[in-house]
Amino acid sequence: MSEKKTKRRDFLFTATTAVGAVGAAAVVWPMIDQMNPDASVKALASTEVDVSSLTPGNTLTVLWRGKPVFIRRRTQKEIDEARSVKMEELIHPEKDEDRAKNPEWLVMLGVCTHLGCVPLNDKGDYNGWFCPCHGSHYDTSGRIRKGPAPWNMEVPKYEFVNANTIKIG
Amino acid sequence: MSDHDYRPKSKVGQWFNDRLPLLTLANHLTDYPTPKNLNYWWTFGGILTFCLITQIVTGLTLAMHYIAHADMAFESVEHIMRDVNYGWLIRYIHANGASMFFLAVYIHIFRSLFYGSYKAPREIIWIIGIIIYLLMMAAAFMGYVLPWGQMSFWGATVITNLFSAIPLVGEGIVTWLWGGYSVDNPTLTRFFTLHYLIPFLILGLVVLHIWALHVPGNNNPVGIDIKKPSKDTVPFHPYIVIKDGFALLMFMIVFAFFVFYAPNILGHADNYIEANPMVTPAHIVPEWYLLPFYAILRSVPDKLLGVVAMLSAILILAVLPWLDTSKIRSAVFRPLYKQFYWILVADVLILGYVGAMPAEGLYLLIARVATAYYFLHFLVILPVLGFKEKTLPVPLSITEPVLGGSPNFAAARNKESKIE
Numbered sequence: 201m202s203e204k205k206t207k208r209r210d211f212l213f214t215a216t217t218a219v220g221a222v223g224a225a226a227v228v229w230p231m232i233d234q235m236n237p238d239a240s241v242k243a244l245a246s247t248e249v250d251v252s253s254l255t256p257g258n259t260l261t262v263l264w265r266g267k268p269v270f271i272r273r274r275t276q277k278e279i280d281e282a283r284s285v286k287m288e289e290l291i292h293p294e295k296d297e298d299r300a301k302n303p304e305w306l307v308m309l310g311v312c313t314h315l316g317c318v319p320l321n322d323k324g325d326y327n328g329w330f331c332p333c334h335g336s337h338y339d340t341s342g343r344i345r346k347g348p349a350p351w352n353m354e355v356p357k358y359e360f361v362n363a364n365t366i367k368i369g
Numbered sequence: 370m371s372d373h374d375y376r377p378k379s380k381v382g383q384w385f386n387d388r389l390p391l392l393t394l395a396n397h398l399t400d401y402p403t404p405k406n407l408n409y410w411w412t413f414g415g416i417l418t419f420c421l422i423t424q425i426v427t428g429l430t431l432a433m434h435y436i437a438h439a440d441m442a443f444e445s446v447e448h449i450m451r452d453v454n455y456g457w458l459i460r461y462i463h464a465n466g467a468s469m470f471f472l473a474v475y476i477h478i479f480r481s482l483f484y485g486s487y488k489a490p491r492e493i494i495w496i497i498g499i500i501i502y503l504l505m506m507a508a509a510f511m512g513y514v515l516p517w518g519q520m521s522f523w524g525a526t527v528i529t530n531l532f533s534a535i536p537l538v539g540e541g542i543v544t545w546l547w548g549g550y551s552v553d554n555p556t557l558t559r560f561f562t563l564h565y566l567i568p569f570l571i572l573g574l575v576v577l578h579i580w581a582l583h584v585p586g587n588n589n590p591v592g593i594d595i596k597k598p599s600k601d602t603v604p605f606h607p608y609i610v611i612k613d614g615f616a617l618l619m620f621m622i623v624f625a626f627f628v629f630y631a632p633n634i635l636g637h638a639d640n641y642i643e644a645n646p647m648v649t650p651a652h653i654v655p656e657w658y659l660l661p662f663y664a665i666l667r668s669v670p671d672k673l674l675g676v677v678a679m680l681s682a683i684l685i686l687a688v689l690p691w692l693d694t695s696k697i698r699s700a701v702f703r704p705l706y707k708q709f710y711w712i713l714v715a716d717v718l719i720l721g722y723v724g725a726m727p728a729e730g731l732y733l734l735i736a737r738v739a740t741a742y743y744f745l746h747f748l749v750i751l752p753v754l755g756f757k758e759k760t761l762p763v764p765l766s767i768t769e770p771v772l773g774g775s776p777n778f779a780a781a782r783n784k785e786s787k788i789e
Contacts, residue, residue, distance in 0.1 A: 232545075266553045315530040318648060348675065
């Protein structure tokens with residue numbers, strides 16, 4: 201084989217295969233990409249929530265992009281608890297100051313980072329949230345403390361439009 | 370299928386068969402030499418074929434009334450149950466049919482494990498079988514999502530989230546699977562499409578499964594190679610057809626019991642509540658046939674490793690022909706393997722039980738021990754056993770154990786070898 205010189209036929213064979221592969225990929229990609237979120241799904245990117253009725257120690261759950269978002273108005277005790285934790289004790293170290301810019305308000309996706317269940321309020325060993333599916337415990341900052349979940353509950357992009365309204369997304 | 374010089378009797382038959390040898394195929398299937406000592410554990414292949422056809426026929430009829438839309442799916446299922454003529458019957462057959470399908474497939478798989486049917490030269494049959502089993506699980510899971518109840522929704526959420534354990538691309542894959550940022554209408558419509566497709570893929574693989582089976586022929590309870598056709602075989606029709614038919618009848622009695630007397634006993638009451646993305650049911654449990662793997666998933670405290678362990682538990686079966694180093698197929702002649710086999714059966718049942726229980730305390734401990742043992746069985750015990758075990762003498766033919774006690778044994782054997 202090694203004695204064989206490259207012939208025009210070999211060149212044609214390689215070129216045809218290469219063009220064929222690119223062509224096939226160009227057809228396959230739209231078939232794959234059609235399954236990604238479509239324009240109408242992406243259009244529902246933000247939602248505004250009126251939080252004026254929320255009293256300290258209570259949580260409001262709203263739907264954003266099909267997922268529940270917890271808006272918790274925390275009590276001073278909860279804030280102190282969340283801020284006194286040492287970073288070494290955390291599975292996924294994040295400061296409470298970074299998670300809740302305004303300490304009274306904790307806004308996060310109410311989705312367990314293990315397999316996506318909705319954790320229950322005021323439950324678990326750390327007075328925060330407890331996921332009933334596979335037993336993950338979250339603290340008053342929504343950080344994972346015990347159980348199979350790998351990360352803290354995600355804090356989405358949000359802002360206070362005015363004193364009573366939070367815009368998520 | 371090389372031993373075929375079949376010619377149809379009629380002129381028309383010959384004319385047709387020369388152009389498309391369907392009659393040769395039919396003749397092969399009726400004459401197919403089958404070991405004469407096949408017991409009732411061998412009837413589950415036929416039973417599984419029945420289950421597949423049942424699911425396809427009832428599924429097609431349900432699809433005429435079902436609406437795959439997040440706002441209408443739940444109501445359309447209730448419409449099937451209340452308004453459609455015999456809708457309740459068709460849906461209950463389809464829903465319980467899935468359970469019956471898995472019941473039969475588990476018996477079929479454990480039959481293979483006991484009698485060593487996965488060993489050479491039947492590895493390809495076995496691997497095709499594992500692929501069919503994987504597709505069955507995919508079809509069952511997606512089918513369970515379609516009624517859009519609470520268990521549908523949260524089961525779909527949990528299972529699709531398994532992919533988020535993959536480093537780097539995991540989250541992207543999950544979004545792609547969902548077609549959005551959560552399980553929603555795009556997820557439902559694609560699951561419906563795939564649920565419709567998979568049974569036909571399975572049907573194609575079943576053809577390959579049987580084709581691959583007909584090359585070496587059936588294994589048998591003694592697990593020895595036999596000459597075909599010989600005194601050790603009987604034609605498939607009528608002998609095996611009648612036996613399979615009788616077993617199928619018995620199986621249908623069990624099937625009918627569930628359909629008519631306990632149609633919801635294998636399901637979850639939570640699935641009669643419409644899907645609600647704001648509330649997770651207190652206790653999420655998959656269908657019974659997935660529980661052992663669910664227990665393995667939960668017994669590992671790390672997310673990625675849990676998913677890896679669960680998938681490995683299934684995929685390890687595909688390499689089983691090479692993990693089992695013993696030359697002897699049937700457990701009848703493997704005194705030690707026989708014991709480990711029953712321990713494995715118990716282990717899987719225990720995993721199934723703890724999979725249904727909350728993952729805490731003693732249940733979690735049991736699940737961890739049972740998971741460890743499951744892998745120990747395949748990765749350590751089976752390879753070592755092949756070298757260490759002292760097996761019992763294997764008969765030379767199926768007839769030998771019967772004729773061995775008779776004074777004419779030597780004569781009988783002589784006679785047989787002449788025939789062969």
